[in-house]
Amino acid sequence: MTVIPAEWSPHRAMWVGWPSHGELWEDNLEPAQAEVEALVRALAGPGREQVRLLVGKAGALDDARARFADVANVEVVDGRFGDIWLRDTGPIFNADGVANAFEFNGWGGKYELEHDDTVAVQIAAHARAALTPHAFILEGGAVDHDAPVRSPPASACNPNRNADWDEATAGTALAGALGARKVLWLGDGLFNDHTDGHVDNLARFVAPGVVACPVAWGTKDPNADVYDAAARDLAAMTDADGNAIRVLRIPSPGLVVDEDEKVVPASHMNFLIANGAVIVPTYGDDTAAGLACKALAEVFPDREIIPLPSLAILSGGGSFHCITQQEPA
Template identity: 50%
Template sequence: MSRAPKPEWASHKAVWIGFPSHPDLWQEDLDQARSEVVAFAAAVHADGKGEQVLLVAADEEAAEEARRLAPFAEVVVELFGDIWLRDTAPIIDPDGVAHDFDFNGWGGKYDLPGDDDIGQRLAADRGHTLKRHDWVLEGGAIDGDGTGLVVTTEQCLLNPNRNPDLSRDEIEARLQADLGFDRVLWLGDGLLNDHTDGHVDNLARFVGEGRLALPTGGENDPNWQVYQQAAEQARAFGVEVVTVPSPGRVLRDGEIVPASYMNFYIGNAAVVVPIYGSEQDEAAVEAIQAIFPDREVAGLRADAILTGGGSFHCISQQIPA
């Protein structure tokens, strides 16, 4: 039996979800971002048929608003810089040990108070044994299928702004020693203009053992070559590839943004897919529903969350049952 983290489709005890808490970061998008986060949390909770939702607010003022908007959730008050808990919350292994890694603001881009130790505090709040690891790793940079196989991108994990003193072989050794991943599928680049330097959870997601979902798009899609290369690498590695339409070229204020349906969250009762008003939204939700016939797949707008750089998977971290 693999000692790697359970795959996301395994049963969850609860999920941490970041609640937008800093008006200076979100500005005019704050209220809409909060509404989108609460809608996501409600879909995951599924009127009690899903999993327990732990909304994490950075201060009491934000917590009060979270309690008002989401009475179904438990609100946890812990200082953080921003809501991207996939990267800053701990990774819980099958034994309930919380693994916490160094965090350097996605390669030194965003140094915000609380992000460097929020994982340790969340683990303590839930009573998990903590294990610290002295190298930079964000949860959104990896995705596992539960068998010991993990997928990542060279753009992120081999980026000199993360672990400049570690070679590819040394990173693979640490993934095995620290998290039990004994096979690594390396993809190349992530999405254009992704400030995380190509997090894999915006590009490729395991949806079964040895089964990888990837986007596909036409030549007007700014990432079509990235998708094509990733599919070729995955098939050459020996995994099954299933494709989901890409939202294509999504612009905000005239700039291409890294909008992706791959940033879905797999909950106990529902799979929640971010949608953006693209003509591909409906087809993408239908494709993901076909992948998860035993769960309800919901497409929810994530426009305001995307202004912060991510989507539903980025703001959540599950606690396995």
Template identity: 50%
Template structure:
């Protein structure tokens, strides 16, 4: 980890060793149409893959929140001893955004939650961050500004990616008038030394353009983003603009970024025919595996190529593509529903 002059601790990069990965069990058919059981099957697949040892590396210890007795029984039947099942109230399963950002094994940063700009207000979501920190036996530092974990992505050395569409949106922190305002807040809480600003995220993204759907650090001075798939990719202009920005950027230490592109899922529509923010970037880097969401998209070759490219980057981990169609109906995928705790 890194410490800057103001003593703020930089959260470790996601590829560094985890003591645990936290997630939550989909519950409530009002949140998970047509039934929560379909999203549960996808979360079960994630937990099974994460916990498995691969390439002489130990899998992740998974801590699974459940909100009631029905959910506890369901989770126990599905994953058994593969996860530590913890009864704890929460609103919905998006722990990347509502949970704490762990700075060390026993220190976490908690931020104000306002339902992604007031769009989705669920009971207990504003309390789950401090609850997770308490369960993890970690001290929680509380910051009185809105920050969702999916809105930023870091290299563990003080360089962060984000989008103006989300971080400067007036529905989050209306007092932030400039990029400098946001950068000062990120420096004070997370030790940010440099913020790389992208303009926006995917079409119809509920989160107002979370960066973990469009660009991710995968190593020191190494970023992955997406290339359009097909002539009808609705995000083609956005994805090309992101690549152009990143190709001209450096990290906080002045190192020119290496930028690798993987294919996007292309045009993907939900059951009602609306364009959905399906993304191969919403992968989770585990201790022994990297779990990339797939959606049964029309271009199977694009998904296979994305897995192949990521496998070449993460040579010491197993790349696994898992279905995330039903989790996507809630607005995100595997990265959105997890939060890692450093070893």
């Protein structure tokens, strides 16, 4: 049976996408690179990850190599991608080291960039992993799991992904490809999230049967109702063995807007669980971030909780979890 280890299981390596395309990032290229560099250095700390930094453009290789020349366990990999969102374009590895590759259509045709549909093949080849292709569209950010239970939101069944799917069809596909024993469905994602509601911005497993979900921070949080609905739904669910799902509410970043005053989908849920650490994205509110980190420390007492800024990365649409993918040990 296929088993996908939970993210808190030991990793052989962590893949990270390097911001490589100035034409996409424009003025935010250098700030995004600085934030990703801080993430990579935190991941590559003693006893943590072997980082495989995928650079998506030949012209960005020399700079990436120079930045990390002093870090022994960072491997700069020459690859090609449209952009850095490896969680969605890369493979999902199972416990046997097999790379599961899915079709990718630019988040429902919104951002179709050259090479994004080949990222899974590139990563599997570099990892010397067997590749199992699946003939349906699935983005890694749309699913989260505690090994036996998976929890995708509605995006997998969105007509712009798998037009003929309903929840039963999706459940069968996820069981076959990823070993899902039970699928828990959540509804709406964050406001202005171009992924159509990826779960890694809304709810994350932090232990078997325990799901973290935001609670609104401040009076102007645009996602307050979405958070509360997700928490209510989760509290009424059971896992594959019939045990009630436990919900841990974690403060959101509150209202976060870009330079044009447009609401952006900032989320502390886009944290990354690494060997020995949990890396938490922050967006300028130190109090909210501190409370989120304190809550995560309660469920990850054996890992260092590391808050790092992610506003520039967010300008591209995601954060730390979105730009990474782990290889299980």
